[in-house]
Amino acid sequence: MKxxxxxxxxxxxxxxxxxxxxLAPWIAPYDPTVPHDRVADALRPPGxxxxxxxxxLYARDLLSRLLHGARISLAVATASVALSATIGVAVxxxxxxxxxxxxxxxxxxxxxxxSIPRLVLLxxxxxxxxxxxxxxxAFLGATGWMGAARLVRSEVRVLREREFVLAARGLGLxxxxxxxxxxxxxxxxxxxxxxxxxxxxxxxxxxxLSFLGFGVAEPLASWGAMIAxxxxxxxTAWWVATLPAIAIALCVTAANLAGDALRExxxx
Amino acid sequence: MIARIHLRLLAAIPIALAVSALVFFLVEASPGxxxxxxxxxxxxxxxxxxxxxxxxxxxxxxxxFGIWMRNTLxxxxxxxxxxxxxxxxxxxxxxxxxxxxSSVSLAIAFGLGLAAALASASRPRxxxxxxxxxxxxxxxxxxxxxxxxxxxxxxxxxxxxxPTGGTVSLTSTLEPxxxxxxxxxxxxxxxxxxxxxxxxxxxxxARGALVDTLxxxxxxxxxARGASxxxxxxxxxxxxxxxxxxxxxxLSIPYLVGGAVLVEEIFDWPGMGRLLVGAMVAKDYPVVAxxxxxxxxxxxxxNLLADLLAARLDPRVGVP
Numbered sequence: 006m007k008x009x010x011x012x013x014x015x016x017x018x019x020x021x022x023x024x025x026x027x028l029a030p031w032i033a034p035y036d037p038t039v040p041h042d043r044v045a046d047a048l049r050p051p052g053x054x055x056x057x058x059x060x061x062l063y064a065r066d067l068l069s070r071l072l073h074g075a076r077i078s079l080a081v082a083t084a085s086v087a088l089s090a091t092i093g094v095a096v097x098x099x100x101x102x103x104x105x106x107x108x109x110x111x112x113x114x115x116x117x118x119x120s121i122p123r124l125v126l127l128x129x130x131x132x133x134x135x136x137x138x139x140x141x142x143a144f145l146g147a148t149g150w151m152g153a154a155r156l157v158r159s160e161v162r163v164l165r166e167r168e169f170v171l172a173a174r175g176l177g178l179x180x181x182x183x184x185x186x187x188x189x190x191x192x193x194x195x196x197x198x199x200x201x202x203x204x205x206x207x208x209x210x211x212x213x214l215s216f217l218g219f220g221v222a223e224p225l226a227s228w229g230a231m232i233a234x235x236x237x238x239x240x241t242a243w244w245v246a247t248l249p250a251i252a253i254a255l256c257v258t259a260a261n262l263a264g265d266a267l268r269e270x271x272x273x
Numbered sequence: 274m275i276a277r278i279h280l281r282l283l284a285a286i287p288i289a290l291a292v293s294a295l296v297f298f299l300v301e302a303s304p305g306x307x308x309x310x311x312x313x314x315x316x317x318x319x320x321x322x323x324x325x326x327x328x329x330x331x332x333x334x335x336x337x338f339g340i341w342m343r344n345t346l347x348x349x350x351x352x353x354x355x356x357x358x359x360x361x362x363x364x365x366x367x368x369x370x371x372x373x374x375s376s377v378s379l380a381i382a383f384g385l386g387l388a389a390a391l392a393s394a395s396r397p398r399x400x401x402x403x404x405x406x407x408x409x410x411x412x413x414x415x416x417x418x419x420x421x422x423x424x425x426x427x428x429x430x431x432x433x434x435x436p437t438g439g440t441v442s443l444t445s446t447l448e449p450x451x452x453x454x455x456x457x458x459x460x461x462x463x464x465x466x467x468x469x470x471x472x473x474x475x476x477x478x479a480r481g482a483l484v485d486t487l488x489x490x491x492x493x494x495x496x497a498r499g500a501s502x503x504x505x506x507x508x509x510x511x512x513x514x515x516x517x518x519x520x521x522x523x524l525s526i527p528y529l530v531g532g533a534v535l536v537e538e539i540f541d542w543p544g545m546g547r548l549l550v551g552a553m554v555a556k557d558y559p560v561v562a563x564x565x566x567x568x569x570x571x572x573x574x575x576n577l578l579a580d581l582l583a584a585r586l587d588p589r590v591g592v593p
Contacts, residue, residue, distance in 0.1 A: 117292070129562075232422075
């Protein structure tokens with residue numbers, strides 16, 4: 006599979022953020038949740054001695070909070086994207102393989118999910134079911150599988166008629182064997198593409214929920230919650246809300262670039 | 274045509290019912306007892322039993338599901354836990370504000386997005402095209418709530434061009450003309466934020482559709498007949514590309530509705546979004562449930578209208 010320059014840029018940025026998040030406990034200069042001792046250290050601008058990215062209202066080091074935020078935001082987004090890719094592959098493979106009425110019903114259900122505003126469903130889930138990161142992952146996954154399902158379904162529909170699949174069927178393999186051993190492995194690149202493209206949406210949704218106060222709770226630093234912290238003082242201390250916003254925008258752009266590059270690199 | 278629109282919009286009803294069923298199961302999955310929220314914490318367990326009977330919570334799940342679905346069909350969502358106002362009235366009061374905000378934002382997004390797409394497509398792969406595409410990509414990736422707060426900090430507080438939120442000034446006169454201007458002034462900034470955020474989406478779709486259409490034979494033919502580049506783009510390619518832009522945008526209507534929820538919350542705009550978020554904070558569950566159904570239905574209807582409009586603009590389809 007060939008990947009163009011945009012894809013390399015996208016994957017490098019994502020990789021850097023993932024590494025930063027994974028290593029956060031070891032590379033973060035301070036504890037992200039503990040306010041710094043001296044009150045004078047509150048709202049230090051970026052570049053202050055000792056605080057590369059400045060501090061927030063409670064004199065917490067923003068670099069440390071950003072690094073730990075990467076850990077939470079990326080973990081939630083990645084887990085939810087893995088979940089939605091799994092659901093999407095299952096729905097898409099079942100619909101594409103079965104055809105007929107089951108296919109029609111599965112695709113109508115996909116349409117229903119596509120036409121519901123994701124944020125609204127996530128708010129409902131948060132209101133009724135709860136606010137733990139696990140619930141967040143479950144519902145981000147449950148509201149993000151439609152693209153993968155559509156892509157995998159259409160891949161399966163095409164692959165079923167390909168000669169190597171017909172040959173496998175002619176050799177007497179069972180339907181399940183043909184699907185699992187010959188059709189699905191070739192449909193998986195499509196699922197990987199939609200998972201990568203879905204990463205940006207999952208990141209933004211998580212940030213939005215945390216911003217509204219219905220996502221990952223304090224004192225854990227999630228990027229969305231950090232923006233909420235800094236929003237009201239954005240005119241006087243722009244960095245508190247803007248640095249996490251830049252982190253989100255960079256990650257989402259990187260995921261979109263990587264996903265676009267993968268999609269164009271898909272073997273046709 | 275009108276009859277056909279009505280017929281197509283009927284397709285929104287099953288989807289709204291499906292969402293309503295989904296909400297019912299979410300409420301069922303919730304761990305707490307909603308009845309306790311209404312009750313004095315010191316009340317006896319008997320009082321709670323009585324209240325559960327009044328709310329109908331003592332009946333079997335299947336029966337409550339039937340009642341809930343029937344009530345959805347008749348738009349009866351019960352009364353607010355907070356102030357006992359019928360939920361339907363609250364939604365009817367909030368919906369017009371959301372419609373106004375979303376449609377003005379959509380118009381702004383369309384204006385900016387189509388202008389950027391035309392500039393891009395007039396010279397594909399030029400420096401201008403690359404810059405505009407990059408801006409669109411970044412806009413799509415930027416959290417809209419950060420944009421909103423930046424707009425408040427600079428345009429409203431810093432430069433004082435706009436009010437920071439609400440729908441009307443405290444000092445507003447009752448003189449109709451000035452009052453209307455004041456309202457528009459309050460609408461401008463939230464609509465601008467939502468419109469600019471959505472313009473990236475519009476311009477990406479519109480640029481793609483335009484570039485594809487420019488390759489088509491009828492556009493080449495117009496150039497061969499001596500039409501200028503500009504004329505081929507504006508008079509031939511642009512109108513023919515609109516239908517595919519709009520049908521792609523129809524799929525993004527849910528994002529617009531989600532964005533409206535956020536913008537309303539930040540700008541204190543009294544629409545469905547603020548109603549929903551406020552009800553969530555107050556644990557006013559009937560309002561949350563009905564608000565979710567209403568917003569989803571709004572998105573579905575918007576999606577269907579976009580489909581209808583796209584079909585009407587498609588030059589390959591005859592006049593219906």
